[in-house]
Amino acid sequence: MKIKSMGFAFVLALVSTVFLAQSAVAELGNGSTNKDCLQVGTITKLGNRELTIATKFEKASKTYTMKLHPDAYVMTGDRGVFKKFTELKANDLVAVYGWNLDGSNYVARRVVILDPNSYLIKRLESDAKAGVYYKHEK
Amino acid sequence: MKKKLFSLLTLSVALVALNLPAEAKKTILTDKDARDWQVIAPQDSDYPLRDYAILYDAGGTDGSIGVIGIPSMKTYRHIKCGTDLHNFPFSGSNAGNNNGTPDGKYLYVSDKGADTIAEVNLQTGWVERLFALPKPFGIHHSAAISPNGKYLFATGELTGKMLKLRLSDGATTVLDIPPAPSAPDYPDTSKDGKYVFSGNYYHSAVMVFSQDPFKLIKEIPVGKNPHGTNVSPTNRMVSVCDKLSATISIIDVDQLRVRKVIPVGAGPLHNQFDSLGKYVYNSCFVSDSTSKTDVMRMQLVDEFPIHYRCGHNSIAPDDAYYMSQNKFSTGLFTPTGIIFAVNFEEQDIDETSATYGKSVKLAPVDGEPHEGRQIFATYIQRWNTGKGEDLFEKGYDLGDYHVNFGEKGRPGLPANQHPQLEPNHTADSSRTWIPRDDGKPGVTKEGDVYVVRVKGFSYGYVPRFIHVPKGAKVRLIYTNIDKASGLTKNPDVTMGFTAAGYYGPRTMVFAVRGMSAVNEFVADKAGEFEYYCQQFCGPLHLEMRGTFFVDPPGGKASMGVGDYDEISKQETMLAPNEHQWIVGTNKLMNKLNEGSEPTI
Numbered sequence: 001m002k003i004k005s006m007g008f009a010f011v012l013a014l015v016s017t018v019f020l021a022q023s024a025v026a027e028l029g030n031g032s033t034n035k036d037c038l039q040v041g042t043i044t045k046l047g048n049r050e051l052t053i054a055t056k057f058e059k060a061s062k063t064y065t066m067k068l069h070p071d072a073y074v075m076t077g078d079r080g081v082f083k084k085f086t087e088l089k090a091n092d093l094v095a096v097y098g099w100n101l102d103g104s105n106y107v108a109r110r111v112v113i114l115d116p117n118s119y120l121i122k123r124l125e126s127d128a129k130a131g132v133y134y135k136h137e138k
Numbered sequence: 139m140k141k142k143l144f145s146l147l148t149l150s151v152a153l154v155a156l157n158l159p160a161e162a163k164k165t166i167l168t169d170k171d172a173r174d175w176q177v178i179a180p181q182d183s184d185y186p187l188r189d190y191a192i193l194y195d196a197g198g199t200d201g202s203i204g205v206i207g208i209p210s211m212k213t214y215r216h217i218k219c220g221t222d223l224h225n226f227p228f229s230g231s232n233a234g235n236n237n238g239t240p241d242g243k244y245l246y247v248s249d250k251g252a253d254t255i256a257e258v259n260l261q262t263g264w265v266e267r268l269f270a271l272p273k274p275f276g277i278h279h280s281a282a283i284s285p286n287g288k289y290l291f292a293t294g295e296l297t298g299k300m301l302k303l304r305l306s307d308g309a310t311t312v313l314d315i316p317p318a319p320s321a322p323d324y325p326d327t328s329k330d331g332k333y334v335f336s337g338n339y340y341h342s343a344v345m346v347f348s349q350d351p352f353k354l355i356k357e358i359p360v361g362k363n364p365h366g367t368n369v370s371p372t373n374r375m376v377s378v379c380d381k382l383s384a385t386i387s388i389i390d391v392d393q394l395r396v397r398k399v400i401p402v403g404a405g406p407l408h409n410q411f412d413s414l415g416k417y418v419y420n421s422c423f424v425s426d427s428t429s430k431t432d433v434m435r436m437q438l439v440d441e442f443p444i445h446y447r448c449g450h451n452s453i454a455p456d457d458a459y460y461m462s463q464n465k466f467s468t469g470l471f472t473p474t475g476i477i478f479a480v481n482f483e484e485q486d487i488d489e490t491s492a493t494y495g496k497s498v499k500l501a502p503v504d505g506e507p508h509e510g511r512q513i514f515a516t517y518i519q520r521w522n523t524g525k526g527e528d529l530f531e532k533g534y535d536l537g538d539y540h541v542n543f544g545e546k547g548r549p550g551l552p553a554n555q556h557p558q559l560e561p562n563h564t565a566d567s568s569r570t571w572i573p574r575d576d577g578k579p580g581v582t583k584e585g586d587v588y589v590v591r592v593k594g595f596s597y598g599y600v601p602r603f604i605h606v607p608k609g610a611k612v613r614l615i616y617t618n619i620d621k622a623s624g625l626t627k628n629p630d631v632t633m634g635f636t637a638a639g640y641y642g643p644r645t646m647v648f649a650v651r652g653m654s655a656v657n658e659f660v661a662d663k664a665g666e667f668e669y670y671c672q673q674f675c676g677p678l679h680l681e682m683r684g685t686f687f688v689d690p691p692g693g694k695a696s697m698g699v700g701d702y703d704e705i706s707k708q709e710t711m712l713a714p715n716e717h718q719w720i721v722g723t724n725k726l727m728n729k730l731n732e733g734s735e736p737t738i
Contacts, residue, residue, distance in 0.1 A: 036372050
């Protein structure tokens, strides 16, 4: 009886561990994380080749600070016009492509100034209003 | 009566008034409308036309990169690269969707026919270096670039191998992918420098490799016969086209498991994520459609019909247009030769546009293009307005980012020189067309000539194995024996034969019903060479495979027995005084110093 109980407990523990392992680290569907290689949001702060954005179109806005990679550039998303970093302004809606080096240092490889009137932005806005949030994959 | 007339007049005025704003909107050209020049009334500002984006396509059988304007779809030029081109990334970084984060300098295109990778200088418009891969390799669906732009990852579909290549000098690490049959398919790199994903066509799985050190770490089962495999720009997921399951499998990059299987059109082949990773578009060959999947809802949300038989695809850098790169055009265009032109179909995917979901242009194109990628035209400098010397010496700026045009750090190669290479498309062979030959398939000897009769059909060859001795004079007679317009509604197709690698430029022939193609060459290098159909012929086109053995004196050729060291030099692709621009070869195999070669 004791052995049976121990076996049952072992199996239960194993199943629970597998279940927790599958669900605890699930990131897809829960909004942006600092591991994402693309963040979309508005600029809240500009520093020395560094920018901070507040994400948009998600259930809850998150804040990320990125340093510009030495080869990084800034351009417009509608026609590909290259800009200087100093031409970025607070409240600009941007897409930042890059990567996270060690969990805390996000490197921006390309900053794209988005057109708020583009269909993709309009779609992300209307979807968010309808409860379909960006990076909250179903 | 007067009252009635008055009412009628009022109604007419109201109708005219209602129509006025729409008419006015049509004829006013704003900056935002500029791209829609083809759907609004002609304006003075339409001429001269300057395209805002450029589509580069790996032209397949014409061995050239096609350079096409977006949205005009005018072909600007062809860049000669080799024999049979398949896939490429732009130099710079893989950050973003398939178009990446280019620096405007190069693209790296795989040549399945010659088994090479050509480096195309986007600024000069010529091939600048030729990467000679270790042999036998059998490249097909190359190549994906690392986030730091220093490495390529390529798949050896014909040998079951994978390769990591250092771009500075062509040094490589090669992995064998057992168990056979193993056919590594389209690869893509994760944007965080961790993984390489590649479908394994015969395993119905996606292989996961670590980028550094380069090794296989996992196989993830997906739908049947996965083809296009692409990482989303967010790096959160991978979309896999399950060609024979009519689904896409969405792999969670964080957990390395399939998160969802989404039904799309039949025969999905390739993925294009938009720049924000909101939608993924799939070319669906059998259903003749473009599927549009919302990856936030994880469901198919729209489907656009295409003319017929889409294959590869590409997306404009502003997400306004999707290009369906179709495979067949039989009966569509004016005949211009034995081999029909295939076509590109431009679809408007701007949801606010009047022509959303419609095909706005359709044009014939050369070759049989595979992968296409697009960039804004602003990356390409104007060299012909007296600024050439300045640009050459000082480089150019992309905003704050300064791009050097003079190359440094390429071991053994001269700095500040940009060669104008034109690698051989076909070489050292003669080709003729004859009326249909109905001789028995197989190898016979006529005098001192080995006559090799091969029959091609949907989907296979007779015979599957060909043996000739080294030094043999070979006359290949290739005949298309399809009885009618093929399976699954295919129109009358062209069948191809290319023995990949050394014999690629020597053997590539095409066959249409009613005629045979003859090709004569000398089999002067021993080895085992996979032959394949280089002209897309239907959903099981990739099944068209066979093996051409050139046996050394007193022995049998195999993957281990052959003149591979000599072949790997690829010297016959360029003139002798250009050989310095061939880099890589077998000598550098497995010389990457793994562990100190970060990919990010």
